[in-house]
Amino acid sequence: MTTPTIPVIETHGLWRTYGEGDTAVHALRGVDLTIEAGELVAIMGPSGSGKSTLLNVLGCLDRPTAGAYRLLGHDVARLSANELARIRNHTLGFVFQSYQLLPRTTALDNVILPMLYAGTPRRELAPRATAALRRVGLGDRLDHTPAKLSGGQQQRVAIARALVNEPAVILADEPTGNLDSTTTAEILALFQELHAEGITIILVTHEADVAAHATRVLVVKDGAIASDVRQTPRRARQERAA
Amino acid sequence: MxxxxxxxxxxxxxxxxxxxxxxxxxxxxxxxxxxxxxxxxxxxxxxxxxxxxQSMGTSTLVVSSGSSQSGGARGGAGSQPTLTWDDLEAIRELPEVAWAAPQLRSNQQVLSEGANWQTQVYGTQPEWFEIRDWEVTSGERLTAADVASARKVAVIGTTVVTNLFGDGADPVGETIRIGKVPFVITGVLAKKGTSAMGSDNDDVIVIPSSTFTTKVSGGGGKYLAGQILVAAADPERTAPAVRAIGELLRTRHRLRDGQDDDFSVRDLAAIAAAMQESxxxxxxxxxxxxxxxxxxxxxxxxxxxxxxxxxxxxxxxxxxxxxxxxxxxxxxxxxxxxxxxxxxxxxxxxxxxxxxxxxxxxxxxxxxxxxxxxxxxxxxxxxxxxxxxxxxxxxxxxxxxxxxxxxx
Known part of the structure; x- marks a missing residue:
């Protein structure tokens, strides 16, 4: 992963502006942020505060309009489209609020997808995807398509997909936004487990309950960081079938 | 990937x-x-x-007696016989012509032992088979000897065979009567099917022209009461043959400059070309x-x-x-x-x-x-x-x- 001396994420004066001239919207207004390896960071803020934009920029899904962003020491602005694709594939793992699974495709094949772009040898595809699905507690749902899975199960498939290439950082945008409280607890427990294994996790949420499970809470307002608090995380209830 | x-x-x-x-x-x-x-x-x-x-023979020219030009009223083509048997021989001599044959036509009632049938009887000569590019499937074509001695022999089409002898019969050697005259069948024509004009090519009997003029219909005199079919020497270019025949017949019929032709030469290739164009x-x-x-x-x-x-x-x-x-x-x-x-x-x-x-x-x-x-x-x-x-x-x-x- 990374040596302790290099932060996973380091930004200086990060701006993201949509549109131009009078109609320009500044989603980010000079964000300075450093995240070390092994943190579990919750980004909070009201809607429209720019918290999702920040996550997308950190996750290389979006490019900053101005400012510097170093991911594991690499200057992201200098990377080509192919190098960015490689980083998204190898270093980062995404979890979306709406799961973003391929429809009519089994859980196994959904988890295999990032490995196809990584060039993983064929004989390793199914075993590694199976292992990832077991890790999120879906070992018995390999052949289920998203339509046959509950919301919580779909999100676990998405987490397995984010995990399968063994990323340094997992970025999750409102991962529990579509889930009920029991399922939310299960997903949070899963994130805490992964965090315990050394993966850096950044999740965006607007629920204080969810943020309470993080080691650090960032509050974003009007495109800038309004507060940055380190805390002792609350333990999620371990109701998941282990 | x-x-x-x-x-x-x-x-x-x-x-x-x-x-x-x-x-x-x-x-x-x-x-x-x-x-x-x-x-x-x-x-x-x-x-x-x-x-x-193709089944008609596209390089075929049809020479017909022309209309007479008397007093303004014109008869149709062939209404006034102007072609002579000597004209036929003269056409045969032209270098632009490969073959020429008379084609005399008559509708006749034909009888076999057990059936009768009305059909088209053609009086012609052996060259006709070459011009029409028509083979026999059984027996043989008419010969020069058949024509020379006016033999009572007939080569018949498949439709006639079917109607007189039944489908698929081989009537070579059988006798039929055309009108009252008995003819021996010496050949059966290959099937050609429907003509460009929609008539049945195979509903036909072919007999020597000499026999035709003496036994079936008149016209044994100087004039040829029918058409002359001509195959051009160069099947790709029929125009020179048309021109040569025209000049020959004008000379033979002693037509002055400015006087209309008393014959017509139709070029089937030209008609075919027109049809193909459409x-x-x-x-x-x-x-x-x-x-x-x-x-x-x-x-x-x-x-x-x-x-x-x-x-x-x-x-x-x-x-x-x-x-x-x-x-x-x-x-x-x-x-x-x-x-x-x-x-x-x-x-x-x-x-x-x-x-x-x-x-x-x-x-x-x-x-x-x-x-x-x-x-x-x-x-x-x-x-x-x-x-x-x-x-x-x-x-x-x-x-x-x-x-x-x-x-x-």
Whole structure:
């Protein structure tokens, strides 16, 4: 992963502006942020505060309009489209609020997808995807398509997909936004487990309950960081079938 | 990602969007099928017309007695006999002429032992078979000796055989009566089918011209009461023969300059060419319809491709978020478009062949499929499919992944 001396994420004066001239919207207004390896960071803020934009920029899904962003020491602005694709594939793992699974495709094949772009040898595809699905507690749902899975199960498939290439950082945008409280607890427990294994996790949420499970809470307002608090995380209830 | 792996990904993606894939394939099928069927029908019709004239002998000229020009009222061609047997011999001497034969015609009641039938009796000479390019399937053609000694022999067409002796009988050696005169059958003509004008070529009896003028009908004198069929020496160029015959007959009939011909020379090749030209017009009309089908099919393919790929912008965004390079996305959509085009193209060719075969059977055309047309139809449909399958995918792959993911 990374040596302790290099932060996973380091930004200086990060701006993201949509549109131009009078109609320009500044989603980010000079964000300075450093995240070390092994943190579990919750980004909070009201809607429209720019918290999702920040996550997308950190996750290389979006490019900053101005400012510097170093991911594991690499200057992201200098990377080509192919190098960015490689980083998204190898270093980062995404979890979306709406799961973003391929429809009519089994859980196994959904988890295999990032490995196809990584060039993983064929004989390793199914075993590694199976292992990832077991890790999120879906070992018995390999052949289920998203339509046959509950919301919580779909999100676990998405987490397995984010995990399968063994990323340094997992970025999750409102991962529990579509889930009920029991399922939310299960997903949070899963994130805490992964965090315990050394993966850096950044999740965006607007629920204080969810943020309470993080080691650090960032509050974003009007495109800038309004507060940055380190805390002792609350333990999620371990109701998941282990 | 390797090409093989991209192919698997593309096929899996096609399987996920079955309805759209099916519609795209359908567009290609219709585009390709319609073009192939249309052009093949046009070509078949053209070839059929050409074939019909072939059966008449396209290099044949027909020399008829012309109308008399007395007092302004003109009779029809042949109403006044002006051709003589000596004219026939003179025509035979022309270097531009390969063969010439008289063709005297009479409608006669013909009897066999058990049946009777009314048919066309031709009095002619052996050259006639060469001019009409007509073989016998049984027995032999008329000979010079038959003509010289006015033998009572007949070569008969298959329709006459069927009506007098039954289907498939071999009547060579049998005797029939034409009017009251008995004739021995010495040959059966090969089947020719329907003529260009719609009459039955095979409903015919051929006898020596000498026998015809003495036993069946009159006309044994100086004048030849019928037509002279001529085959030009050069079958590709009949015009010199037409001109030579015209000059010869004007001289022989002592016509002055400015005086109208008292004979006519009809060039079947020229008539055939005119007929073929009109079918060619129909062919180009059908080709136009085919072109429109191709354009309509192409626009259909374009629409479905544009819509389906644009709808899949989110999928493209997701794939990029998971690590797909722009090139991986493009290759995937290129392969998808190619797979759809190839499947559609093959099925379209099959559909086109099917339609063409059915039409060919229904209208009695020969079945003609041109490789260039198949290639053009498949090429255009596939080209449109690929361009409009890849273009929106390329656009999406150039977006930031988050914009593609959030696209509606």
């Amino acid at each position: 390797s090409l093989w792996r991209t192919l698997l990904v593309a096929i899996a993606a096609l399987g996920r969007t079955k309805a759209r894939s099916l519609l795209t394939v359908l567009g290609v099928i219709i585009g390709v099928g319609a073009v192939i069927a249309m052009v093949s029908i046009g070509e078949g019709a053209k070839r059929k017309v050409a074939g019909t004239f 079918t060619a017009t129909i062919t180009s009309l059908l080709a136009g319809v085919a072109l429109v089908s191709l354009i309509v099919g192409g626009i259909g393919i374009m629409n479905i491709m544009l819509v389906s790929v644009t709808e899949r912008t989110r999928e493209i965004g997701l794939r990029m978020a998971l690590g797909a390079r722009p090139r991986d996305v493009l290759t995937q959509f290129l392969i998808e478009a190619i797979v759809l085009s190839v499947i559609g193209g093959l099925l379209g060719i099959a559909a086109g062949f099917g339609a063409a075969t059915y039409m060919a059977k229904a209208f009695g055309f020969p079945m003609l499929i041109q490789t260039e047309i198949v290639a053009l139809a498949v090429g255009v449909s596939a080209g449109v499919g690929v361009v409009f399958g890849v273009y929106p995918a390329r656009k999406a792959s150039l977006l930031e992944p988050i914009s593609a993911l959030r696209a509606e």
